[in-house]
Amino acid sequence: MPHYDAIIVGAGVTGLASAFHIKNENPDMSVCLIEKERTYAQGNTGRSAAGYRDTFTSEMNHVLSSSSIEFYKHVQNDLGFDLGMDSCGYLFLLGEKNKFSSSLEKVMKRAKGRILSGNQIENMGINLKPDRNVADLMKLPDIESAFLGENCGIIEPDLICSFYDSELRKMGVDMKYGTVVKKINLAPVTRLDYPGEPFLWQDKTVSSLDTSAGEMSADTYVMCTDVWTTDLMSPIGVDSHIRPKKRQIFQVSGAEISTFVGKRFDGSPGTCPFMILPSSSIYLRPEPKSKSFWISTADEIGRPYSYEDDPQPEKEFYELGMLPVAQEYLPQLKNSKVTSSWAGHYAYNTIDKTHYIFRAINTIVATGTSGSGIMKGDSAGRVVASLLNGKDTATTYTGKKINVEDLGIKHRKVEIEELVI
Ligand SMILES: Cc1cc2nc3c(=O)[nH]c(=O)nc-3n(C[C@H](O)[C@H](O)[C@H](O)COP(=O)(O)OP(=O)(O)OC[C@H]3O[C@@H](n4cnc5c(N)ncnc54)[C@H](O)[C@@H]3O)c2cc1C
Known part of the structure; x- marks a missing residue:
C-alpha cells in the first residue's frame, strides 16, 4: 500500500x-x-x-480574511497569476433598524471603507424608497446610507x-x-x-x-x-x-442590469460593488464578464440544516422570495431574466x-x-x-x-x- x-x-x-x-x-x-x-x-x-471582504465583526475572521486577500493580491499582482480579482467593494445598504447596522459599527473600526450618502446611492441607480404598500407588507426599510468596504471585491475561486x-x-x-x-x-x-x-x-x-x-x-x-x-x-x-445548510444562486441578466454592473459606485467605468440589501440578507454579486448579477441570500429560519447529494436551486424561492424584495431597491431587475442558477451548502459552525x-x-x-x-x-x-x-x-x-x-x-x-x- x-x-x-x-x-x-x-x-x-x-x-x-x-x-x-x-x-x-x-x-x-x-x-x-x-x-x-x-x-x-x-x-x-x-x-x-x-466575493471577498475583510468586513467581519470578529478579530479572528478579520485576520484570516485580510491576510488571505493580501496573499491573493500578491499572487495576481506580483506573481502574475490572474485570479480574476476585482476590488469593486462591498456596499452594505443601510436602512433604519438594519440588522447589520450595529455589526457594521464594529467592522468600521478596523476595515477600510467609507460611508455613502443617500444621494450618492441614488446616483448609482438604486431606489432608496420602496413602494409604501409593498414596503409595509414585506417590512422593507428605506435606504438611508451605505457602508462601502474597500478591501473587498470579487475573485474566481x-x-x-x-x-x-x-x-x-x-x-x-x-x-x-x-x-x-x-x-x-x-x-x-x-x-x-x-x-x-x-x-x-x-x-x-x-x-x-x-x-x-x-x-x-x-x-x-x-x-x-x-x-x-x-x-x-x-x-x-x-x-x-x-451542520450543512443549502445556499442557492440565481444569475440574472438584462439590458439595464448590464449598464448597472458596468459602472463603479462613483459612476466611472468598471464594476459595480457587491451589494447587500437592507432586508432579508439578500446580496447581489456583479459578474463583469456577462454583465449580470448573481443574486443570493443566507436565509436562516425556515431553511433546514440538511445535506442534499445534488442540491438544486428552487425557482419559487427566487421568484416569490428574493425578486420581490430586490426589485424594490433595484428596479433594473423588473425586466430581467434568470439565465442560470445553482446551489451548494455552507458548512456551518453554528x-x-x-x-x-x-x-x-x-x-x-x-x-x-x-x-x-x-x-x-x-x-x-x-x-x-x-x-x-x-x-x-x-x-x-x-x-x-x-x-x-x-x-x-x-x-x-x-x-x-x-x-x-
Ligand atoms: C452559494 C454559496 C455562496 C458562497 N459564497 C461565498 C463567497 O462569496 N465568498 C467566500 O469566501 N465563500 C463563499 N461560500 C463558501 C465557500 O464556498 C466555502 O466556504 C469554501 O468553498 C469551502 O472550501 P473547502 O475547500 O473547505 O470545501 P469544498 O470546496 O467543498 O471542498 C471539499 C472537497 O472535498 C471533496 N471530498 C468530499 N468528500 C470526499 C471523499 N470522501 N473523498 C474524496 N474527496 C472528497 C469534495 O469533492 C470537495 O471537492 C459560498 C458557498 C456557497 C454554497
Whole structure:
C-alpha cells in the first residue's frame, strides 16, 4: 500500500491551500492530495458567490480574511497569476433598524471603507424608497446610507485553485483526482495482531484510508472535506461540529442590469460593488464578464440544516422570495431574466461561524467555513500546516500571528461572528 508523510483529502480551496503550505514548510515530506471529483473546485468552492471582504465583526475572521486577500493580491499582482480579482467593494445598504447596522459599527473600526450618502446611492441607480404598500407588507426599510468596504471585491475561486494545483504539481505533491475516500480505518498504536483489534483499552491511530484506488496510508491525515466531513469522521467517533445548510444562486441578466454592473459606485467605468440589501440578507454579486448579477441570500429560519447529494436551486424561492424584495431597491431587475442558477451548502459552525481546525489523534480536520472559506482559504491553510508541524502559532501572509488552539475545539477562543452573508 502506498504510504505518505501526509495525505490531504479534498481539493477545494481549504485542501489545496493546506497542501501548499504543508509542502512549502516541509519540502522533504511526501504529500498526497486526494479528491473524489475529476478536478479541483468541484465542491462548494466552485459553487460560491466568490466575493471577498475583510468586513467581519470578529478579530479572528478579520485576520484570516485580510491576510488571505493580501496573499491573493500578491499572487495576481506580483506573481502574475490572474485570479480574476476585482476590488469593486462591498456596499452594505443601510436602512433604519438594519440588522447589520450595529455589526457594521464594529467592522468600521478596523476595515477600510467609507460611508455613502443617500444621494450618492441614488446616483448609482438604486431606489432608496420602496413602494409604501409593498414596503409595509414585506417590512422593507428605506435606504438611508451605505457602508462601502474597500478591501473587498470579487475573485474566481477556480483560478485560486488552479494556482495552488499548479504549485503543488511543481513541488512534487501526488495529486489523485477522481479518487473517493470510502472509509477511514483505525488500528492500535501498538499492534498485538490479535483478531478484533483495536480493543477499548488500546490507544488508537488512523492506519489507512480505503479509497476507490485502493488502500493508502500516511503518518498524518488532513480532512478538508467541508460538508462531507461528518460522514467521513463520524464512523471513527470524531465529531465534525458542523451542520450543512443549502445556499442557492440565481444569475440574472438584462439590458439595464448590464449598464448597472458596468459602472463603479462613483459612476466611472468598471464594476459595480457587491451589494447587500437592507432586508432579508439578500446580496447581489456583479459578474463583469456577462454583465449580470448573481443574486443570493443566507436565509436562516425556515431553511433546514440538511445535506442534499445534488442540491438544486428552487425557482419559487427566487421568484416569490428574493425578486420581490430586490426589485424594490433595484428596479433594473423588473425586466430581467434568470439565465442560470445553482446551489451548494455552507458548512456551518453554528456557534461562532468561524473555521474549526483541530487535531483528533493523527488526523487534522479543517471545516466549518460558514460561507466565507474562499476569502479565508490561504490563512486557513497556514493554520493547518502549523498544526501539522506541532507549532503553537501560525503566521499569516501579512505577518499576523494566530494561536492555533484558538481555532480548535478544546481551547477555542473565537468571538461569535455577526456578519455572515
Ligand atoms: C452559494 C454559496 C455562496 C458562497 N459564497 C461565498 C463567497 O462569496 N465568498 C467566500 O469566501 N465563500 C463563499 N461560500 C463558501 C465557500 O464556498 C466555502 O466556504 C469554501 O468553498 C469551502 O472550501 P473547502 O475547500 O473547505 O470545501 P469544498 O470546496 O467543498 O471542498 C471539499 C472537497 O472535498 C471533496 N471530498 C468530499 N468528500 C470526499 C471523499 N470522501 N473523498 C474524496 N474527496 C472528497 C469534495 O469533492 C470537495 O471537492 C459560498 C458557498 C456557497 C454554497
